[in-house]
Amino acid sequence: MARRGTFPLALLAALAALTCAAGQGRPVVDDGAQTPPTPSSFTPKDSFLIDCGSAEAVNTSDGKSYKTDAQANHLLAAKDAFRVADDKADVPSPVYRTARVFKEEAVxxxxxxxxxxHxxxxxxxxxxxxxxxxxxxxxATFSVATDANVLLHSFTADAKPVMKEFLVNATENHLALKFxxxxxxxxFINAIEVVNAPDELVTDNALSVAPTLGPVSGLAESAYQVVYRVNVGGPAIGAGNDTLGRAWETDAAYVQDKNAVKDVSVPTSTVKYPDGSSRxxxxxxxxxxxxxxxxxxxKSPNFNLTxxxxxxxxxxxxxxxxxxxxxxDSLNDLYFNVYVNGRKAISGLDLSTVTGDLAGAFYKDxxxxxxxSADKLTVQVAPMxxxxxxxDALLNGIEVLKMSNAVNSLDGEFGVDGKKADDGTGSRKAVAAVGFAMMFGAFAGLGAMVVKWYKRPQDWERRNSFSSWLLPIHTGQSLAEWGMQWKRKGLIEKIMDPKLAGTVNQESLNKFAETAEKCLAEFGSDRISMGDxxxxxxxxxxxxxxxxxxxAPKDGDEHDSSADGSSVNTISTEGSSSVVTSVPDTSTTAAGELFQQLADMKGR
Structure with missing residues (x-):
């Protein structure tokens, strides 16, 4: 079969430099290295379960064992000792049938x-x-806090059983809970659990979806409250079926068009975990x-599941x-977009490539x-x-965790020390690095152009040569993601400028695409340096x-010129065009100096 054109050689300037922010499901490597399988169960070293106000130990249906009030009394500092109980209360767990009451601060x-x-x-x-x-x-109205974080502020319980779940990063060898x-x-409090969690449960990095899509760090400095934990398309999962003691609800209350979705399930033995990923x-x-x-x-390809x-x-x-x-049924056949609050968070997600297999487990933060944010949080998936x-498009699960605000509170504007948040927005401590990808792209793009300018300045005088530096613009999709999809299919030449068909050496094209893929590695340690x-x-x-x-065109080919003698090149982007004036030859020396500086850079 005849091959249609080739990938524009110097478009690596744009493609190779657009880096993917640090994510979660680590890509499969091709070096043959085997990573020992990660454990599927977890035994906590810290496990405090207290049935407050109870005179008898309680074992619940989900496999948890709670100590009595007396057995945990050494952990409590309180000036009063009020207890209440109702053995006939219609509640989902026996831990709700007793409580400890405090009229003064208790710790x-x-x-x-x-x-x-924890x-x-x-x-x-x-x-x-x-x-x-x-x-x-x-x-009753009260607050609950640790030494560092406000968990509940001026809280009054509903007239129904409720469990409030938090995740905090304890940096000391003790944790205090103040009522x-x-x-x-x-x-008052009916029961308490303080249990340590695996380190990999929260990484320090994620992607911010607003105001601009880009990496954020500093997540380990936050405290969290679990707001939603949803098993999409499947049944509720009780705490006894989660090694970390978590409960997952169904998505019935949140899916917006039940007729638009179809639930599907497979045996758990079908699910695979890429090397190094956590179970x-x-x-x-x-x-x-x-x-x-x-x-x-x-279905319409413009349809969203919400x-x-x-x-x-x-x-x-x-x-x-x-x-x-x-x-x-086959690899590289399903590509879909992911949206959070109406903003495209992932474009062209190909799970089989990310995980290396069908039914491979992957998550993204x-x-x-x-x-x-508004008073509604929306998650959508849609075909490309x-x-x-x-x-098609799919989703397996959703977790939503509220993040502590600028004064380390998860409830209201006041911190542990009484300080108030500067603005009412609950602004994040996480440090955004949104501009990193753009900056990296600009440097790589400039470097690539300098190479060609320095080695072959006459190319800037050739008709349409500038178009070889740009990927075709496809609305709504990242240039890098779009290009890599075609590379994985072995059809990278299909996104060539048709005018360049047959003009690029295949080995040169392969080296070009290989470099681009290395630059787009998800983890910084896997990316090559600017010099490389x-x-x-x-x-x-x-x-x-x-x-x-x-x-292929040779030196000396005719080219269009503007009135002042400079080259004018048209760049076609889906039916539109623009005019670019080439750079004069007299700057070649400066270009060489800049190239040398860029080649010495080692950052990733």
Whole structure:
């Protein structure tokens, strides 16, 4: 079969430099190295489970064992000892049938065996208090805080059982929980869990989706409250079926058009984990079920599957999305887009390439800043709308975690020390590096152009030569992602400028695309340096010069000129055009000096 054209040689300037922010499902490597499988179960070194106010130890149906009030009394510093109980309360767990009540500040102090991430789970149900309590727990107002974070501020429990779940990064060898009643009121607690979590549960990096898509760091400095944990397309998962004791609900309350989605599931043995990926971030049951497009082959490619959830717009959120391609029959056949709050967060996601297999587990973290959030959080998936294979899209799971604000609070504008947030937005401590990719792209683009300018300045005088530096612009999709999809299919020449068909040496093209792919590696340690980028560019150019295909333009070809003698080149982008004036030859010396400086750069 005849090959249609070739990838424009110097378009690496744009493609190679657009780096992907650090993410989660680590790509499969091709060096043959084997990574030992990660454990599928977790045994915490810190595990404090207390049934507050109870005189008897409690074992729940999900496999948890709680100590009595007396067994945990050494952890508590309190001036009063009020207890309430109701053995006949209609509640989902026996831990809600007893409670400890405090009319003054009370502190639980937990000695920790390991620092790092810890779950804090607080159980509340306002039982009726006896005459000695003197307070109606249904109207009790109080705050709960650690030494560093406000978890609940001026909290009043609903008249139904509720569990509030938090995730904090404990940096000391102890963790304190302070219950602070409003003056004239009381605080109460039915049960407490303080359990350490695996380090990989929260990484320090994610992608910000607003105001611009780009990497953010500093997530380890935040505290979190679990707002939603959803098993999309599958059944509810109880805490007993999650090695970290987490509960997952179904997506029935959040999917916006139930007729548009089709639930699908596979045996958990079908799910695969790429080398180095964690099995603890979510239970395998989450990856083994999904929602995808109903009647996928006949639906409009512009159709979106949507999930919507209520949130507090004054806080930022960490949104974790889970994926596993359990619907495709072959690799590289499913490409779809992912949107968070209407903004494209991933373009052309090809799960089989990211994970190296079908049904490979993958997740991605996104940060929605308070300034960009509304009172609704929306997650959408949609087919690409291009001829890239199966017209479909899927989602396996969603986690939404509220992030602590500038004064380390998860509830309100006041911190532990009483300081108020500067603005009402709950602005994040996470440091955005949104401009990094653009800056890197600019340098690589400049470097690539300098190479060609320095080695072959006459090319800037040739008709249409400037178009070889640019990828065709495809609306709504990253240039880098779009180009790499065609490379993975072995059809990179299909995105060539047709005017350059047959003019680029195949080995030169392959070197060009290989360099681009290395620059787009997800982890910085896997990317090549700027010096290597420019060396590879020059090497590709040498191969082109040494053995150009028959019919390739040669030096001295005629070119169009403007009135002032400079070259004018037209760049066509989907039916539009623009005019670019070439750079005069007199700057070649400066270009050479700049090239040398760029070639010495080592950053990734």
């Amino acid at each position: 639980y102090s937990f000695p920790l065996a390991v620092p790092g991430w 779950f804090i789970r607080l159980y509340f149900f306002p039982l009726k208090g006896g005459p000695d309590v003197g307070v109606d727990l249904a109207s 602070q009643p409003l003056k004239g009121s009381a605080a 603890l971030v979510a239970p395998t049951l989450v990856y083994a079920s999904a929602a995808h497009m109903a009647d996928a082959e006949t 999930w919507r959830m209520d949130v507090d717009a004054s806080f930022g959120y960490l949104v974790r999305l889970f994926f596993a391609d359990i619907v495709s 996104f940060v929605v800043n308070a300034s960009a 709308g291009q001829d890239t294979g199966r017209v 980028v420019l060396w590879n560019l020059e090497y590709a150019l040498q191969m082109q010069d040494a053995n150009p295909p028959e019919g």
